[in-house]
Amino acid sequence: MTNGPSASNLEVLLNSSQIGARIRELGEQISSDYRGTTPHLVGVLMGAWIFMADLIRNLSLEATVDFLGIQSCLSGTTSSGEVRITKDLDVSIAGRDVLVVEDILDTGRTYHYLEGVLSAHQPNSLKLVTLLDKTSRRAVPVTADYVGFQIPDVFVVGYGLDYNQQFRRLPEVRCLRKVTCV
Ligand code: IMP
Numbered sequence: 555m556t557n558g559p560s561a562s563n564l565e566v567l568l569n570s571s572q573i574g575a576r577i578r579e580l581g582e583q584i585s586s587d588y589r590g591t592t593p594h595l596v597g598v599l600m601g602a603w604i605f606m607a608d609l610i611r612n613l614s615l616e617a618t619v620d621f622l623g624i625q626s627c628l629s630g631t632t633s634s635g636e637v638r639i640t641k642d643l644d645v646s647i648a649g650r651d652v653l654v655v656e657d658i659l660d661t662g663r664t665y666h667y668l669e670g671v672l673s674a675h676q677p678n679s680l681k682l683v684t685l686l687d688k689t690s691r692r693a694v695p696v697t698a699d700y701v702g703f704q705i706p707d708v709f710v711v712g713y714g715l716d717y718n719q720q721f722r723r724l725p726e727v728r729c730l731r732k733v734t735c736v
């Protein structure tokens with residue numbers, strides 16, 4: 555791994571208490587909306603696993619989980635729209651109330667592709683929760699059912715999100731603006 559910028563030089567966009575507070579609210583909302591059902595959370599690897607771990611601990615109902623491995627090909631810090639499945643689902647989603655858990659919605663191309671793949675398996679319902687949403691970057695019409703934070707058009711890292719596998723471990727979301735963003 556190359557020595558990239560140091561995390562302490564990157565501006566904090568969302569600190570860990572802001573993230574924690576918002577996830578508690580999302581947990582309450584989702585628990586209320588899914589009351590009487592057992593939602594099936596499908597986390598999109600790699601970026602979403604830290605968010606998913608915190609989200610599920612803020613649900614007040616039982617939920618089952620699975621993960622889908624996706625590689626969204628980036629050209630620089632922009633997603634190219636090419637999507638590759640690197641890990642398929644382990645459990646059938648037919649008839650289930652599926653809640654896809656994403657780290658970030660950018661152009662929307664990854665979720666647009668996933669929506670097609672998942673709905674072909676005939677879930678009872680299919681919804682999306684994303685921690686971060688860069689609405690201004692949308693290239694295809696995708697809307698999340700639950701959004702943690704709307705963020706500006708900057709490349710962000712931390713809380714599971716990486717740049718070349720760096721910075722996932724950070725407890726907060728930081729901007730790469732000073733280094734690579736315009
Ligand atoms: P989309 O297909 O353009 O919506 O891109 C979604 C994927 O691109 C995300 O799941 C991330 O893997 C990656 N991505 C987009 N923006 C960022 C960012 O600001 N930081 C880290 N990864 C990002």
Ligand code: MG
Nearest residue numbers: 598601657658
């Ligand atoms: Mg993702």
